Amino acid sequence: MALPISPLATPLPALPPIAGVRLAAAEAGIRYKGRTDAVLAELAPGTTVAGVFTSSKCPGAPVDWCRAALPAGRARAVVVNAGNANVFTGRAGAQAARATAVAAAGLVGCPPRQVFLASTGVIGEVLPHERLTAALPALHAGLSETGWEAAARGIMTTDTFPKAATRVARIGDAEVRITGIAKGSGMIAPDMATMLCFVFTDAKIPAPALQKLLARGTEASFNRTTVDSDTSTSDTVLLFATGQARHARVAPEGGRGLADFGRQLNDLLLDLALQVIRDGEGAQKLVRIDVAGAVSAKSAKRIAMSIANSPLVKTAIAGEDANWGRIVMAVGKAGEPADRDRIGVAIGGTWMARDGGVVPGYDEAPVVAHMKGREVEIAVDLGLGRGQATVWTCDLTHGYIDINGSYRS
């Protein structure tokens, strides 16, 4: 089943080289035929690394591997495969991860613990790692500074378009570049909606500072998006700093000199996160949900996510129905403080409900017009405090059922 490209797709931006990063993609034949499914990125000696991973209690073997490798803060390579997630594969899965890292380390010339891994695809089947390791020498020979698009395509599973973003940031007087690629979240041979993201910069930033930046940036981007509320066992975001750029020294704990870098990184991560939502399974509309007036930012985020994950809200959006009663329902079920008689709801900037009731004689015409567009904006004001949050999701359509209700085979 070939899926049509998402109507919300964005074009791949130009991706200039990043000093210290070379990439390649190849056909390892792990599951797919006639397309690339294995990616190798080689990183210059001295590259630092930060990572955030799925909160699932059933993480995949590559996530285990990365978690164990992360504390040393050094990376020389990343190996990614699509088609098999190497999740719930027990001891064989851990062995497959180790064998892959050992093989890549041999080619790159580093300890296996400086090789980072990610796998995405079917769950519960042992990764045929011999196919992956067999592909590694050719991958290594084909490494190139211009391999970005090939890498972005090689990590796709049922994504309908490749996802990448790039930014320039200032550290002191110097310019550094940040480029990231991501995959998610369509499915053909349906399994987990895995989300993978790899970000590279030529900045020279110690691992602890890098980790702090990444944790903050992920919380403000990927952690505020949802397609279907189903958290993957393989979610991984890795950030590598090759240290090839020349700029003022950055202290291990970071500091003010990283302000612009942090802003650009956050902007890039949000860009990638929204590309993933734009490719949400069956998505026809990108939905932004702003919640204000909650008792805290945490409470606002929970309420926003309750709206974003509500099947009734998402099907109403798919039907272009400004059914704000369902938004109220989703606020009510969130388990967070809310006073029904103070709640306001707006769609596309038009307030339809205020202070616990419909706004008398509000003009539905602009709301109806807004709902027909590709991007839908919902705002909720709880009228309780100063807590606010924004999250993003997509609509729930027949496409989602088609993609996920078909057989794996």
Place this chain on the structure above:
Amino acid sequence: MALPISPLATPLPALPPIAGVRLAAAEAGIRYKGRTDAVLAELAPGTTVAGVFTSSKCPGAPVDWCRAALPAGRARAVVVNAGNANVFTGRAGAQAARATAVAAAGLVGCPPRQVFLASTGVIGEVLPHERLTAALPALHAGLSETGWEAAARGIMTTDTFPKAATRVARIGDAEVRITGIAKGSGMIAPDMATMLCFVFTDAKIPAPALQKLLARGTEASFNRTTVDSDTSTSDTVLLFATGQARHARVAPEGGRGLADFGRQLNDLLLDLALQVIRDGEGAQKLVRIDVAGAVSAKSAKRIAMSIANSPLVKTAIAGEDANWGRIVMAVGKAGEPADRDRIGVAIGGTWMARDGGVVPGYDEAPVVAHMKGREVEIAVDLGLGRGQATVWTCDLTHGYIDINGSYRS
């Protein structure tokens, strides 16, 4: 849009009279045309009442009314309408509720606070209560001991079949009868999947004991079912005891004499709850999920609900795909203690995964056959403790999108 009757529908059982209960249904024309949409039940003097309501922070006006009336523990009437939920209607909604109760109280001859109310249907539109109060005199004149099926039909919104159940229980040497009706959870003019349930018995049980029994019974039945994770603003279960049966006196706090009554009540509530799930929007399969080996019963229930609410699990069941990887994903995202390497998963009694990996060479044939049936059983063993829980849901199909993605109008 007329929906076909659910393939999971059960026939309406014979519903003998209950001493002290008379019912009637009528066409009040609140929203629907050509069908009954208003129900009145009159209860004998001395009837005690128990109730449980939605946990939504945005409950409807009738829920507010019932909550305020409940502490007195006495009921003489119930008025239910379909087509308008009287939710998020502010002061006008509260006034509509009061006007309805006052009108019914005048006919029955009781204080308004002994009239209980429930409304189900569209949200955010003021209930045209004049239509309801105008219908009350005819409803009152038409009250009958045999009005059960009429009442079960009159409270339907987009249900595809009427829902009722009846049991006989012993209190001491005497037999008492318990009969309940329920509605939920299809939608034509889609709004909230409201769930309403009214249970009647001729037993003479003080309100505190009745409340205890109902709270326990609801927790083991309705609170263990889900169609789409969207908690309604109007969920209401009311239990009325008319006290017309002659049996040993029951103390206010209940006690051992109620053991059989409690069992029969729980059995009846579960019967009704499963009828609601059998009429879940677009449902083609009834799914039972048993979780064992969790650290506590509460943890087991949360994990079971995480599976039951996962769109990926539910679409896989719709596709008759024994995709146990998605079940593992849903366990992992539940946020409850789980050790990936001890988890086992069975479908239809066949264990497909054990101790964190696939069971080598397991026979998929009986699993495939089981998935094709109308009732699917999923079991998960966490291997951690003695906590267990069972919950029920239905699959997620194109029918759900059809029903909920169409316009309200």
